[in-house]
Amino acid sequence: MSETTETPGIPETPGIPETLVRRSPWPDSVSRAVVMPLQPSVVYASADPDQLDAQYEGRVAGFTYAREGHPNASVLAARIDALEGAPAAGGGGLILGSGMAAVSAVLLGLLKAGDHVLGGDQLYGRTLRLMAQDLPRLGIATSLADPTDAAAFAAAIRPETRLILVEVVSNPTLRVADMEGIIALARARGIAVAVDNTFTTPRGYRPFGHGADIVIHSVTKMLAGHSDVTLGYVATRDPAQSRAIRDFAVTTGMTPSPFDCWLADRGLMSFHLRYDRAEANAAALADHLAGLAGVARVIYPTRADHPDHNRARAILGARGGHMLSFEVRGGRAAANALTRAMPDVAFAPTLGDIGTTLSHPASSSHRLLDGAGRAAIGISEGFFRVSVGVEDIAVLKRDFAAGVGAAQEAAG
Numbered sequence: 001m002s003e004t005t006e007t008p009g010i011p012e013t014p015g016i017p018e019t020l021v022r023r024s025p026w027p028d029s030v031s032r033a034v035v036m037p038l039q040p041s042v043v044y045a046s047a048d049p050d051q052l053d054a055q056y057e058g059r060v061a062g063f064t065y066a067r068e069g070h071p072n073a074s075v076l077a078a079r080i081d082a083l084e085g086a087p088a089a090g091g092g093g094l095i096l097g098s099g100m101a102a103v104s105a106v107l108l109g110l111l112k113a114g115d116h117v118l119g120g121d122q123l124y125g126r127t128l129r130l131m132a133q134d135l136p137r138l139g140i141a142t143s144l145a146d147p148t149d150a151a152a153f154a155a156a157i158r159p160e161t162r163l164i165l166v167e168v169v170s171n172p173t174l175r176v177a178d179m180e181g182i183i184a185l186a187r188a189r190g191i192a193v194a195v196d197n198t199f200t201t202p203r204g205y206r207p208f209g210h211g212a213d214i215v216i217h218s219v220t221k222m223l224a225g226h227s228d229v230t231l232g233y234v235a236t237r238d239p240a241q242s243r244a245i246r247d248f249a250v251t252t253g254m255t256p257s258p259f260d261c262w263l264a265d266r267g268l269m270s271f272h273l274r275y276d277r278a279e280a281n282a283a284a285l286a287d288h289l290a291g292l293a294g295v296a297r298v299i300y301p302t303r304a305d306h307p308d309h310n311r312a313r314a315i316l317g318a319r320g321g322h323m324l325s326f327e328v329r330g331g332r333a334a335a336n337a338l339t340r341a342m343p344d345v346a347f348a349p350t351l352g353d354i355g356t357t358l359s360h361p362a363s364s365s366h367r368l369l370d371g372a373g374r375a376a377i378g379i380s381e382g383f384f385r386v387s388v389g390v391e392d393i394a395v396l397k398r399d400f401a402a403g404v405g406a407a408q409e410a411a412g
């Protein structure tokens with residue numbers, strides 16, 4: 001028997017390639033796609049080194065490598081820029097792999113050892129952790145102050161304070177920051193103000209229009225709106241700051257996936273409809289909860305019993321947003337009974353989904369605080385935060401009545 005070196009298979013046929021390893025061009029079409037294309041390419045081929053030079057030097061527009069930018073991120077950033085009224089001078093916003101990547105890129109891209117950053121005392125949990133643990137390790141000093149009190153912020157400013165980071169509406173007690181006061185005192189001292197606008201969204205508040213320097217979003221939440229992507233956004237009014245943040249994000253690989261950007265762009269298309277419906281539902285649900293026996297407290301910015309009601313009026317107008325919080329009597333047993341009695345409302349520590357979600361800060365976002373620490377900001381075992389969705393309001397009222405009823409029974 002003779003050995004064969006031929007590979008088995010059908011014989012070669014002239015005109016039919018043996019392999020398909022050749023990058024094929026996209027078909028030309030005089031008509032264009034209506035739906036945003038998805039471009040997963042990691043690399044982009046240029047004609048020659050001269051063209052690549054021109055691209056890197058910004059003389060011609062062209063993508064090179066996806067970590068440095070890709071069309072789906074550019075499209076999404078431009079759309080959020082439009083919603084936020086991001087100043088063109090800043091060069092346009094940047095999409096990052098998560099909201100925390102956006103927060104991190106701002107703090108780490110702009111600050112250096114010896115600088116001080118001042119934050120609101122009820123910032124998002126991971127932001128607080130970044131400020132408490134990671135920045136100090138790098139020699140960046142941090143401290144927190146009550147953002148409902150501009151005088152407290154003024155008192156906390158140091159000669160080396162370079163940045164102030166605030167959220168307009170706090171999590172989960174929905175306190176409304178004194179935005180005008182804080183921005184005014186920062187401007188007078190030449191300190192940049194970064195606003196994490198995730199809770200308020202550009203439909204509730206537009207920080208650039210009020211003098212803020214940097215706007216941050218967790219796009220994961222209401223902007224994308226379907227709990228299927230994790231993304232962040234940041235824009236500034238100063239091109240040097242934009243470049244510093246972008247360079248840091250590209251170097252440290254905070255880049256988003258094209259598919260996530262594509263999904264978020266699709267979600268963003270209906271953002272205004274979802275937001276308005278969710279907000280109307282939230283206002284109605286807040287009033288409904290306030291009328292239920294067993295509910296000790298309801299927190300919603302446009303309600304007259306909100307602790308910052310007047311400021312909410314001034315800053316947010318009639319836009320109370322899609323978040324509300326409430327408290328039932330009866331501790332952990334009542335809390336367990338509540339979530340079990342309303343299985344159609346996802347008990348999940350997120351917000352901004354198209355459907356209503358319920359979170360329990362004592363066992364999730366604020367679990368690292370002890371009882372006294374939680375009590376100091378008004379979070380008991382019976383405290384719930386609701387991210388209201390676009391469901392039929394009658395269904396939501398029924399669900400929450402069932403939950404609160406079960407909680408009351410468990411409380412005895």
Ligand SMILES: *Cc1c(COP(=O)(O)O)cnc(C)c1O
Nearest residue numbers: 098099100124196198218220231
């Ligand atoms: C969720 C959230 C973040 C973090 O966003 P991720 O996309 O989860 O990383 C930051 N700030 C606020 C206010 C948030 O709600």
